[in-house]
Amino acid sequence: MARTVSQGFEVFMSNLVPLASQQTAAASHRSSIEKSLRSALEVSTIWETGSFHHGTGVRGHADVDLLVSLKNKPNSSDTALRWVREALQESFPFTRVRTSRPAIVVEFASGSETVEVIPGFLTSRGDSDVFVYDIPAADSGWMDTAPKAHLNYVNECNNRAGVKGAAKKLSRLAKAWKYYNNVPISSFYLEMRAAQYITTQSSYIAVWDICGLLEDLHSKQLAAMNDPKSFSGRFHPCSSEAKKMEALSKLNTGASRARKALDAYNADDPATAFHYLDLLFGGNFPSR
Incomplete structure (x- = not known):
């Protein structure tokens, strides 16, 4: 039986959720990395951040993100990255370990299971035990981040009456668009923009809202976003002007x-809507 557009999105969304086996592997890698770092460096604590932890990951593309809070901040963020890279290289000599600011990336299973480790240094504590850290900036130097505050923001948006669950659903769709089209844009930026967009909506329909979000991003020309919690600086979409x-x-x-796709949906032309949705998501949208 031919699917409706809504049914197509239901199937697509279920296909985007990371497998249980990926989540098990992620937990195992976190444990081994934490052991490695604690044996080599002065570690205060390790936070899990990112899409796996937030529930917005895309199957096959959801890295585990760890922020490792270190003591004794060096003058250079390059030094902090070198500390983490050398510790991990020593523990995993047969695994590729590379720098991709602001993180050190560990490519387990030939790169199919990756962990991004970000060195951070506590700078302040806000209300509700929100911690603000200095982490390596995209090019050089340092930038602020407050991972707990940002997760709280996404959760607040996600729990709004009338659109409950929509912020994380839309974030996952936006990330799927990014990954399936090799768009060099920050997943964190997309997640925060998706959450912000949902605060302007009173209902959620996937075909409407992915269009609305992408058009909103386009109208803003991917402008940097102010931290809605005011704990850190602006969120930038890309690591360079060329990207x-x-x-x-x-x-x-x-x-x-x-x-x-939305125009075809509104015109009751599902075949055309499916065609453009498949193009939108790089040939990965379910067939009708």
Whole structure:
């Protein structure tokens, strides 16, 4: 039987959720990395952040993100990254360990299971035990982050009456668009923008809201986003201006395809809607 567009999104969303085996592997890698870091460095605590922890990961693309709170902050963020990289290389000599600011990336299982480890240094504590850290910035130097505050923001948006669950669903869709089209844009930026967008909506319909989000991002031209919790600086979409220009080009295409899918949906033309949704998600949307 032919699917409706809503049914297509239900199948698509279920296909995006990471497998239980991936979550088990993630827990195992976190344990081994924590042991490695604690044996080599002065570690205060380790926080799990990112899409796995937030419930917004995409199957096959959900890295485990760990923020390791270290003592004795060096002058250079390059030094902090070197400390973490050398500790992990010593523990995992047959695994690729590389720098990808602000993190050190450990590529387990030939890169199919990756963990990103971000060195952080506590700078302040806000209300409700929210911790603010200095972490390596995209190019050099340091930037602020408050992972607990940002997760709290996403959860608050996700629990709003009338759109309960929508912030995380929309974030997962936005990340699927990113991964399936190789868009060089920050997953964290997409997650925060998706949560912010949902605060302007009174209901959630996937085909409407992925179009609305992409068009909103396009109208803003991927402008940096102010921290809605005011604990850290602005959130930037890309690590360089060249990547931002590439992302904007792909965003223009994505927003156009999402609009054509929505127009077809509103015209009761599901075949055309499915066609453009499949283009939007790089050939990964379920067939009708």
